[in-house]
Amino acid sequence: MTISRDDVLMWIKNYAGVIRENKEYLTDLDAAIGDADHGANMDRGFQAVLGKMPELADKDIGTIFKTVGMTLLSTVGGAGGPLYGTLFLQAGMKTAGKMELSLEDLVTTFEAAISGVVMRGKAEVGDKTMIDALTPALEALKKASEENQPIAEALAAFAEAGKKGMESTTPLVAKKGRASYLGARSAGHQDPGATSSYLLLRTAADTWGDA
Amino acid sequence: MTISRDDVLMWIKNYAGVIRENKEYLTDLDAAIGDADHGANMDRGFQAVLGKMPELADKDIGTIFKTVGMTLLSTVGGAGGPLYGTLFLQAGMKTAGKMELSLEDLVTTFEAAISGVVMRGKAEVGDKTMIDALTPALEALKKASEENQPIAEALAAFAEAGKKGMESTTPLVAKKGRASYLGARSAGHQDPGATSSYLLLRTAADTWGDA
Amino acid sequence: MKKLINNPENVVKEELEGISYAHPDLVKVFFDPNYIVRADAPVQGKVGIVSGGGSGHEPMHGGFVGMGMLDAACPGAVFTSPTPDQMLEATKAVNGGAGVLHIVKNYTGDIMNFEMAADLARAEGIDIESVVIDDDVAVQDSLYTAGRRGVGTTVLAEKLCGAAAEERRSLKQVADLCRKVNGWGRSMGMALTSCTVPHVGKPTFDLPEDEMEIGIGIHGEPGRERMKVKSADEITEMLMEPIVKDLPYKSGDEVLIFVNSMGGTPLIELYIIYRKAYEIAQKHGLKVVRHLIGPYITSLEMAGCSITLLKMDDDLKKLWDAPVKTPGMRWGA
Amino acid sequence: MKKLINNPENVVKEELEGISYAHPDLVKVFFDPNYIVRADAPVQGKVGIVSGGGSGHEPMHGGFVGMGMLDAACPGAVFTSPTPDQMLEATKAVNGGAGVLHIVKNYTGDIMNFEMAADLARAEGIDIESVVIDDDVAVQDSLYTAGRRGVGTTVLAEKLCGAAAEERRSLKQVADLCRKVNGWGRSMGMALTSCTVPHVGKPTFDLPEDEMEIGIGIHGEPGRERMKVKSADEITEMLMEPIVKDLPYKSGDEVLIFVNSMGGTPLIELYIIYRKAYEIAQKHGLKVVRHLIGPYITSLEMAGCSITLLKMDDDLKKLWDAPVKTPGMRWGA
Ligand SMILES: Nc1ncnc2c1ncn2[C@@H]1O[C@H](COP(=O)(O)OP(=O)(O)O)[C@@H](O)[C@H]1O
Ligand SMILES: Nc1ncnc2c1ncn2[C@@H]1O[C@H](COP(=O)(O)OP(=O)(O)O)[C@@H](O)[C@H]1O
Ligand SMILES: [Mg+2]
Ligand SMILES: [Mg+2]
Ligand SMILES: [Mg+2]
Numbered sequence A, B: 001m002t003i004s005r006d007d008v009l010m011w012i013k014n015y016a017g018v019i020r021e022n023k024e025y026l027t028d029l030d031a032a033i034g035d036a037d038h039g040a041n042m043d044r045g046f047q048a049v050l051g052k053m054p055e056l057a058d059k060d061i062g063t064i065f066k067t068v069g070m071t072l073l074s075t076v077g078g079a080g081g082p083l084y085g086t087l088f089l090q091a092g093m094k095t096a097g098k099m100e101l102s103l104e105d106l107v108t109t110f111e112a113a114i115s116g117v118v119m120r121g122k123a124e125v126g127d128k129t130m131i132d133a134l135t136p137a138l139e140a141l142k143k144a145s146e147e148n149q150p151i152a153e154a155l156a157a158f159a160e161a162g163k164k165g166m167e168s169t170t171p172l173v174a175k176k177g178r179a180s181y182l183g184a185r186s187a188g189h190q191d192p193g194a195t196s197s198y199l200l201l202r203t204a205a206d207t208w209g210d211a
Numbered sequence C, D: 001m002k003k004l005i006n007n008p009e010n011v012v013k014e015e016l017e018g019i020s021y022a023h024p025d026l027v028k029v030f031f032d033p034n035y036i037v038r039a040d041a042p043v044q045g046k047v048g049i050v051s052g053g054g055s056g057h058e059p060m061h062g063g064f065v066g067m068g069m070l071d072a073a074c075p076g077a078v079f080t081s082p083t084p085d086q087m088l089e090a091t092k093a094v095n096g097g098a099g100v101l102h103i104v105k106n107y108t109g110d111i112m113n114f115e116m117a118a119d120l121a122r123a124e125g126i127d128i129e130s131v132v133i134d135d136d137v138a139v140q141d142s143l144y145t146a147g148r149r150g151v152g153t154t155v156l157a158e159k160l161c162g163a164a165a166e167e168r169r170s171l172k173q174v175a176d177l178c179r180k181v182n183g184w185g186r187s188m189g190m191a192l193t194s195c196t197v198p199h200v201g202k203p204t205f206d207l208p209e210d211e212m213e214i215g216i217g218i219h220g221e222p223g224r225e226r227m228k229v230k231s232a233d234e235i236t237e238m239l240m241e242p243i244v245k246d247l248p249y250k251s252g253d254e255v256l257i258f259v260n261s262m263g264g265t266p267l268i269e270l271y272i273i274y275r276k277a278y279e280i281a282q283k284h285g286l287k288v289v290r291h292l293i294g295p296y297i298t299s300l301e302m303a304g305c306s307i308t309l310l311k312m313d314d315d316l317k318k319l320w321d322a323p324v325k326t327p328g329m330r331w332g333a
């Protein structure tokens, strides 16, 4: 069982819908400990990505990811733009020319993508950022792959670990990003970036669950 | 029966107290059709007048009125300052050197005072200003004097006519002063200056009623 | 009421102290009576220009004292005309022998207080001309009322007359210029919120979350009409059309557009208003040759804006471009 | 939400159009990607200075483009860092062969986007120096967090570096100057009200009628602490004392005091704040040699203020006084 080029496009398209639905929710989370724009930023970016869909119809997965990354980079802005932009650009490098992805491919792709985010933002697990959702999710995906689990189960574990990671941000005092300016007042609120990251993983599991 | 120098001082002092009590009321009236400062302006002026009391203890009525007028002129500002300042300055001219006032003196004094206000502000009865209270009050005082009424009754008629005049401003559309900018929207509100003028007359009647 | 103040009674005094600390190179501040004169006053042989009015409109007038604009300003209590003694002292302090122009906004209080001050100054042998600014098209003009309010054109008149006086034009010439500017300038304003006079402590009027006032003055008073909030473009049209029609400005006229914040409206919104005002001017064939954008004649923290149009000619353009060096308006120096 | 806007999505675009109508003599405005460059860019042989950040802080940065200050500004969406493509285009447009300085406020987004832009510009053969401004003493400084925010000192750095570049100092010199200014500048801010991001439509935080936020940034985010509203003098002390202690400024130091409105606070209140700030500076033996008072780095219509202190020396005084001609800051030209 593999993830096809079309599956990848569907993931992106579905995620754009998920972001639209959660735009206000993400903005509300950002209002509490940031500057109330994460939902609007992500939505602006993924609406622009939707506009690129026609020209991606017959492209390889690397090109798709690279185009998504470049589009996010030039439309999202803020912290989210370079971070999600880098995530997709790095994914694009790993998948250049590919028309489908195995579970192992997924692991190496997400590994590169998430390392890119870490390199760009220099955040560690526990800093109350996207990384708190992405890193444990990647670990779960790796483990599932090592255990040769079916792709659907691996993705379910992936999303589930991301969810736990997202939830783990609530009690944390932020060390990176805008929320860190609040000091102790940042505790008690779920991180908006970790939330949008979890939604990305959850959408992958939902979209590819029966791949 | 006459009004003594001390009665005059007591009138001024009592009026300062009345203004203090009605400061917010006058300001609220001014907020509706003006700029919400009539109470504060009058209070600033009459508090300054109170500060002049010690130096007026042994002065004639003309000097008292002139000092009140000059003090109002330099502390009230707005429309109220020149109008009330002129009122007292003109009263001071008519009463120069006097130590007491008969009812006829009161008539000539208020006549001069109110003519001064008309000359300064060029308002007519019906323009929704102080004049709407002052002019009918003066007419009533004149009539009572011609009819040789006792001073207490004359003053009661004086204040009563002022009250009616004040109340008559409510339905009017303002033609003078700041309220005129509102056009038709000025109707339905009592004029603040007419109100402070009525209070001045009412305080005279109350203070001198048993003179 | 939330304001960055101490005792509401001391707002003007403490503001003046702040100005005296900040701008000793530009102005001198006097207390009891309160007035501000340019640091080098009186300038011998130059017409002195004095203006004044209630406080709460900053930078007008105190912020416009300095080279190329006002010689003196008299700040009253918040939204309350100053008193004749202030105006008299200021007039004497800036009289350089060429006479003094009083620029007076058309409010009953300002008119009467300046009238008395002019009488007193004349009695002391100073030549005085008084020009009344009444440019607010929101108010029906009539001989039988107080007439139109003086609003945005005041700022422009102070700049232009200041430049003319700096050129050593005569009192008569500067006063005539001021009358010309008043004749060529038209304004209209609107409010999204009320404002709170410090010693009153509550907003002058209540304005629901979805309504605005059109045709306001600069004293927190309600306007001519209350209505549902509209878009910036629609509001700009509601302000521009009566202005353009009133003079009437004609196709081919050169104009200055002045988009003014009432205090609480930020610059980003003023540029959105300016954008539409410019397009409307163009539609009418007006050539926008100068502009002014910012909070210049305000009503404390009120959100809203006003637009002023001034017909320009070569002389006005030259005077507008002349150097000005005041706390609130500065270029070329 | 009441604002003078049309569609919330078009706020920045329409503001830029307004700027392009108003200031063609000073700046050129480009769209998609959005950036503003001075009208005569690129100036050959002069270091180009580029800054940028979210919109909503007007006049910063777009209003500071022009002779003696910025060569280009990149406006992002409201409160959202602009993107690398904007910065790259702006950098190329102002490169006069002497290299380009990026002045970056310390926010994760701004840092990362400018980093990527600098990499891209270097790849095109342009010399780039980036200096990060992080002057907000409300934020605990730490190697293990995002560190301090860049606030008021940014405005001063842009003015001073602009003057240095105008003198044809080298890229290294201008960048070193910028680092020195950042090292010598300290700021702290407070809010009486929140503000409303146009596309969000409701205030970023709720602040009861009797409370204020101390230690805010410039993005409508809540501050370090919420407390009952205090008097202007007390608030000024709460802002000044941490600033003075942080550098630490020493008795005898010359300083510039910058009292900034967050947008909704009127000038009259800023002078009351300046009055006390000046007195506190004097109490500490600091000599106030320059000042800046007004809305320069704002958070939309937020009511509140920030204070910035900058230690001065002869070079900084000379650079401060040098002519500047931009829509938002102008003197000597
Ligand atoms: N250094 C970082 N590394 C990883 N993620 C970060 C970092 N800084 C911020 N983030 C993430 O970015 C999110 C905020 O994104 P967004 O609101 O779009 O940007 P901004 O903070 O510039 O407004 C935060 O919730 C956090 O998860
Ligand atoms: N031309 C005038 N003649 C007589 N009274 C006037 C005139 N103009 C205004 N007033 C009176 O002044 C009052 C307002 O006084 P005040 O609020 O102190 O001054 P301002 O209008 O300058 O704020 C009005 O209510 C009105 O009675
Ligand atoms: Mg954000
Ligand atoms: Mg009034
Ligand atoms: Mg008044």
Ligand SMILES: [Mg+2]
Binding pocket: A035, A037, A078, A079, D054, D079, D080, D081, D109
């Ligand atoms: Mg942001």
